[in-house]
Amino acid sequence: MVDAPLGDDPPHGRSDSGLVARLSRGAHGLGAYVALPGLIGLIGVDVFLRYVLRAPLPWGNEVGSLLLLVAFVASLPYCTHSGGHVRMDLFYARYSARGRRRADAVSALCGLVLASVLAYQSFAEVGRMYRLGSGAYLIDLPYWPFAAFLGLSASVLCLQFLLAIGRGFARIPEGMDR
């Protein structure tokens, strides 16, 4: 961010090793270590070809935009999993453990609404894009795999939020609410 802590994972991190956590880490790896370097390489090569060889990649912008979508969407579940989304913790920091779980559950509920809408409509778009043959104009690259990826990422988010809601309303043992 302008301004997130550096060098560490964001606060409120969890160390789940379940399937959802593995999926979020896998998607994040794709975004961070494939899509981002791909973007740097693609734009860098395009600039070189444009200004040095006078032969830019005609499809550079379109592919760059789709890579950006992958980079953003791929890390959303991991960012959520590691508590990386910014929140105003003026009151949150003062809540008891029970209060925080409730706030986390409400947050997850909000996130679930958004993520389920995104997942539902993205999968609906997959079919529509496939039927219409929607894709990039200057290169043979269909859009539907990207819509599917958006839907999959949103689905992982839905699972994360459902787990968080479950945690939020789970009974907290006596004496652990501080």
Place this chain on the structure above:
Amino acid sequence: MDPVVIGIAAMVVALSLIFYGVPVGFALGVVGFVGNGIMLGWPQAIVQTQLVAWEAGSDFLLIALPLFLFMGQLVFNAGIATDLFETVHKWFGRLPGGLAVTATIASAGFGAVTGSSVAAVATMGTMLMPEMRRYKYDPGLATGSLAAAGTLAILIPPSIPFIFIGVWTETSIGKLFVAGIVPGLLLALLFACWVVVRCVLDPRLGPRGPSYSWSERFLSLFRLLPTASIFGVVLGGIYGGVFTPTEASAIGSIGVIAVAVAMRRLTWQALADALHQAAILSAMIYLILVGGILIGKFLVQTQITTNLIAYIGQSGLDRYLVIALFTVMYLILGAIMDTFGMIILTLPFVFPIVLALGFDRIWFGVYVTVMIELALITPPVGMNVFVMKRVAPEVPMMVIFRGAAPFGVITLLFVVLITLFPEIVLWLPSTM
């Protein structure tokens, strides 16, 4: 129900969720989605939500965001700033409060290759704080000057807030970058002058550092070449119209990798960490952007902004008074909210009003960014102060806040200055 009432009720709900502790992106997004559902019907709201996520995520202009974040993280992880610090210290360390002056100028220089104020505080603080302890600097001046100087990094391009504001307000990011140069340098100068004046009046606050010969000083300039060349290529390319900000972000990233390799400071771990952090931060900002766009589209439906503009127009309020009120609002919001949340929550209202009052959109981008700078050192949630506390755990938080307060006052006076004399901001971009 009256759409304006729906709009006001929705904003109350959004603010309540944010205050309760719901992440800003979720709160804005869900309220925007529900609001659009009420105003437009649910099928259209569902389609619009996906469309916003798709369009924001594949906006070519936004490529600059993860790439400049990566560049900043790599500069931080590879320790490229050491040479910058040593060179600036050789030139300015001998002044009264020389280490604090060095902090200010080096942070401005660091901002020229990162755009992250937290990175600037963490990096410069780690390098300068041990020296300041050795010279027995006043803890308030030492930590306050470092925390405040870090804020310069988001005004001096490349700047992540400028990209965010530029995309949201459909303003040229290149012009915003160029517009940040003069105000950034001027503010750095004002900070440095304040340190010198304070230390002349009370030399115990910040004694002079060691003296260096002119040959040592000039020789040190060669070590600045890598940093200066990255800044020159990125900013020169944008100013000269050679690169778009997106292209400049890729070239800057490749430049930083090349410099780190040449200086033998690039490790696989540093590279992986930079990519990891850049990806997480990008996702976080992306979600806020999507939430902000959704609620922005909903507010357009309610006509709440149009009514507000009409109300302000009819009230006959002086435009400078309106800016003063916005400044107070940003001071309050900045004290309690994250900077991106603060921007995205206010832009749908403030930006159209400011334009309607006749202010320039480039000026507005710089104005908001200066207000973000203030938010970073304002209690109780001044992010730079928290980072400074990590660097100097022995200094109480209140001492750091108090130490940064004079710089906050200078920044506020600077807001007055750029409001009365917008040419300070607009002159350089007008020459593009």
